[in-house]
Amino acid sequence: MSSNVVHETHSETVQSGRPIDRPRRPAWIEIDLKQLRRNYEVINREKTKGLKLLLVVKDEAYGHGGLKVAKAALEAGVEFLSLSNLDEAMALRGGGIDTRILLLGERQDEELPWCVAQNLTCCVDSQEVVLKLGKLAEKVGRPVPVHLKINTGMNRYGVRWTEALALVEFILSTKSLQFEGVLSHFAMSDELDKTFANLQLERFKMVLAELADKSIHVKYRHICNSGGFLDLPQAHFDMVRIGLLQYGVYPSQVCRRIPGIAPVMSVKARIAAFQNIEAEDVVGYGMRYKAPSPRRIGVIPIGYGDGYPRIRNEGYVLIRGRRAPLVGGVAMDAIMVDVTDVPEAQLWEEIVLMGRQGDEEISVHDVARWKNSVSYDILTGWRARLPRIYLS
Known part of the structure; x- marks a missing residue:
């Protein structure tokens, strides 16, 4: 094993109570933090000036270690992280990560006070959640930012694109909330056939055009995952969500390659x-x-x-x-x-x-x-x- 070992996982050193000087089992995972930082350098050089990066570090950063990856991402200048559940977010907050975190997916009612207290940004796609977050924001006395999730065809989370404008207007009428972002998600952006991805993009742009017609400003517009970042530059907008690519893995065998990206x-x-x-x-x-x-x-x-x-x-x-x-x-x-x-x-x-x-x-x-x-x-x-x- 290389001599520049710096850390073992929380599960190994704490949960199992394993002393540092006890022999380690003869099977292990190595995470090359130097290569991870190099991947961030390459991605930063590749992106256009002003394009924001939102790095997805859910599921322990795809198995690489959430806290370690989050710290490396912040060193690389990332301003936004993304997770899928409250436990993951609290683990980062407990580890000293105070940067912006976007929680993907849906939230139970009892989670919402925690989200507000911990400065976690929620995705919203219904009036019910908007109302509940609005009341919580009134209690804390500060604007709480939200991102509207639009279902452009993947049919997982989000308000249908044809109904998005009405929900945006409802969010804007809730004065305690800050309408900060609009997002959607590609069902398939990394294959050669971009037919459905382009259809989703057109639906997303249709919503953005409706907002523009109403003079509604959106700070963050984001639909691209790693595949979209690589192959759909016309869909980059203000921010892209990088998941798999930061770990040196391409989402498909046919998507564009970037010299210098390598597995971590x-x-x-x-x-x-x-x-x-x-x-x-x-x-x-x-x-x-x-x-x-x-x-x-x-x-x-x-x-x-x-x-x-x-x-x-x-x-x-x-x-x-x-x-x-x-x-x-x-x-x-x-x-x-x-x-x-x-x-x-x-x-x-x-x-x-x-x-x-x-x-x-x-x-x-x-x-x-x-x-x-x-x-x-x-x-x-x-x-x-x-x-x-x-x-x-």
Whole structure:
């Protein structure tokens, strides 16, 4: 492991009570904070002057560590963060993050006083929520900013675009609230076919035109996610919401690339055991693998209990810069790999399950393909028992 380790996750050092000098388990996640900062530098150079960045750090910053990523984002000059629930927001506030936070999604009634007290900006899409926030704002005696969420076709959250103007006028009539932003969300902005994305954009622009006709000013207009930032410059408006891209992962295989962007997360482990097996021997639960000839099997102490996909006879790890294929089925705490073609492999040496080693790389998209899922699922799916190591 690199010598510039600076921190381990809250779950490792606090919840488990693990002393700093106790041996760490031989499987871990590395988060390269230097590369994260470099990604922010690249994104800042790429964006147009005056365009605001809202960085999405929900779900522990897509598995990278919410507080660490938030602090790095603020160092990069970001003025707005975004999360999806109150617990996430309170964790950042408790960690000393006092910058603006936009809460995506819907809020329960009992959450709203907390949002106002903690200076959390809510998305609104109904008169009921506007009324409740307005009354709370009156009690605290200061304007409370809100962002109107418009449903332009994804049909998840938001007021339908044809009904947005009426709700904006209702917000403006609630004098204790500050109508600050309008947002929507692309259902698919990162593929080559931009037909539906362009339709959503036209619906969004239709609402903006209605507001302009009424001389209604909006400080923040935002619809772009990472895919939109990369491929739809005409939709950037005042602010873009960067999620996956900041972590060095592109949302699709076909969206535009930016030189200098690279993954921040790697997953590593050490070889815990070897088994020398003969032809016709089987490996693992369910006897899913039968050796065609004498083979040397390495056992890696990580499994689906840590978030690695529960796959069979598919995928590979990197040992000494070479691919070693998975054999048998992934267990809760173990993966077996065929190291016959890497005869010099040694007990307890470092291997890579996701990331780069030598000239080879296993990307998050590779792991997602083996699982028949998406990169977001892989990044956020690593379990808390797998320690996070932060490299400066």
